[in-house]
Amino acid sequence: MVVPALRAMWLTQRPQKRRLPLYLTSKSMRKETLTLYELNQMVREALAITMPNEYWVEAEISEMREVRGHCYMELVQKDMAGNTPVAKASAKCWKNKWALLRPYFERNANQMLRAGLKVRLLVYADFHEAYGFSWIITNIDPTFTLGDMARKRLEIVQMLKEQGVFDLQKDFRLPLFAQRVAVISSEQAAGYGDFCRHLHDNDWHLHFSVQLFAATMQGEGVESSVIAALDAINERINSFDVVVIIRGGGATSDLSGFDSLPLAESVANFPLPIITGIGHDRDESVLDMVAFLRVKTPTAAAALLIEHLANTLQRITDAQEEMLHLVQRRMELERVRMARLAEKVPMLFSLVRTRQEKRFENMALRMQNTITTTLQRQDLRLQRLSMALPTHAERLLTKAAHRLELLQQAVKSHDPSLLLAKGYSITTCGGKVVRNANNLQKGDVIVTQLQKGKVKSVVE
Incomplete structure (x- = not known):
């Protein structure tokens, strides 16, 4: 190990500490004392001898700043269990080297160097008598950072799949009339303005209702800000049909804020379909993976909503035309049917009239026979009554005379004169x-x- 070798050299070359007699004067003590510059020079020479090579080191950038073209970093290594720093060091990259390394890293890692990234740096030890110790950066490995971010992204995706929420948004269907849009974006972002203009100035003259829920779309505040916006939308869930998360341009490094497990869980479990337009064609964050649909840009998100609503309008128009065609066809069939019935009406009327006339004749004949029979019966009855009337009248007169005689006798028997x-x-x-x-x-x-x-x- 380099450090033990350095320690051993320092122990052998440093002046041996010995107890001084009490009678030594201050002048003799000054002969045993080094100046700070001398001591630092000894350290510099020791490092040059014991650590002459360059070393690849893995660390996390905790701080980073540029001053007059030079880059100054604070590197840290954290404990895996407690996430507490176990090692810290300063690193520098001089202007001439930084001008080459920075674009090289951004071009190959597809993001900017920033605080919070884990990097693999090629460094050598440097100790300056006036400025102290620092690691000097001579190279940087972009594939390491890409691999670390890919590993983190893979771990988040695996956790989401284990929870069974990774594909929840994919089960949604965009409502036919997706017109009420909740937008999560930065209020001043150009992408938000492009989205609104493209959405409202559409060739179909379709109407959309858009409400912005402002959020931070880059930096460390992305996770908490977007989750807060989702919570605000969820409180008014019945007022919206779809949620759109958009970001107007920006560096690829800013996408790291969307590779967040809490944010991905919030999106995956959200009760409305979520469309994302936060990256470029080649960039895909975890948020894009769990969303209902991912598009390239804010204008692409607006185009998607316009196309979807236009398709719905076209379906309605096609249905109207189909209904009109069916009604016209049915009316034509009914006209043909009525014409055929009209042709049959005279014949049917003649047949009906013949049947009714025959029916009336039969009824008249039955009535005539009934009347004749009834008259014959009544005439016969009258003849019988006329023949029985004298005998019956004589019988009634005899009976009445006898009753009158009885009454006369009864009256006479009650005469007071008697x-x-x-x-x-x-x-x-x-x-x-x-x-x-x-x-x-x-x-x-x-x-x-x-x-x-x-x-x-x-x-x-």
Whole structure:
């Protein structure tokens, strides 16, 4: 190991520390003391001897800045378990080298060097008497960073698949009338303006309702900002048909914020289809993978919505034309049918009229026969009644005469003169027959009717 060798050399070459006698003067002590420059020079010479080579090192960039064309980095190695730094160091890349390395890395890694990236650097040790120790960068391996990001992306995808949410958005179907659009984007982004203009100025004159939910679309705040926007949309879920996440240009490195497990889980579990337009043709983030549909640019997202709604309008137009065609065809068939019926009407009417006339003749004949039979029956009955009338009348007269004779006898038997002739009398008072003497009062005048004459009396 290089470090133990350096330590051994330093131990052998450094002045041996020994206890000084108490009687030594300050002048003698100064002879044993090195200046800082001398000490630093010794360190520089020791490093030059023990570490003359260049070394590939893997580390994470914690800080990075450019000053007058030079690049200054702070490198860190973190504990895998606790995510705490276990090693730190400063690194520099001089202007002439940085001018070549930076475009080389961005061209091959398809992103910018930035804080938070894990990199593989070729460095050599450098110690300056005035500025101290630093690693000097001479080369950088873009494939390592690509591999590390791909590994992280693969791990996130694997976790999403294990959770069973990776393909949830793919089960959605874009609503036929996807007109109410919730957009997650930066309010000042040119891509958002392009999306709105392209969406509203369409050749079909289709109407869309767009509402922006502003979010950070690059840097460290992407995850929390986009999740907050999704939560805000979810609170008004019934007001929208589709969600569009768009980003207007930017560096490829900015896409790393969309390779986030919490953000991917939020998108995968969202109850509306989500369309993403956050990258370029060759870039695909985890967010693109779990979304309902991925397009290249914001204008492509607008074109997709326009095409979908235009297809719906075309389906409606085709259905209207088909319905019109079917109605016209049915009307034509009915006209032909009516014409055929009209041709048959005279013949059918003649047949019906003949049948009805025959029916009326039969009914008239039956009525005539019925009337004749009824008249004959009534005439025969009248003849019978006329023949029986004298005998019946004589019988009735004899019966009535006999009854009259009986009545006369009954009347004669009740004649008062017969009773008076037998010695009975009839007493009246005030014209009323007296039947009870208790009904008379003193002074009443009573009349007694005898067979011959009347007798008046006064009651005392």
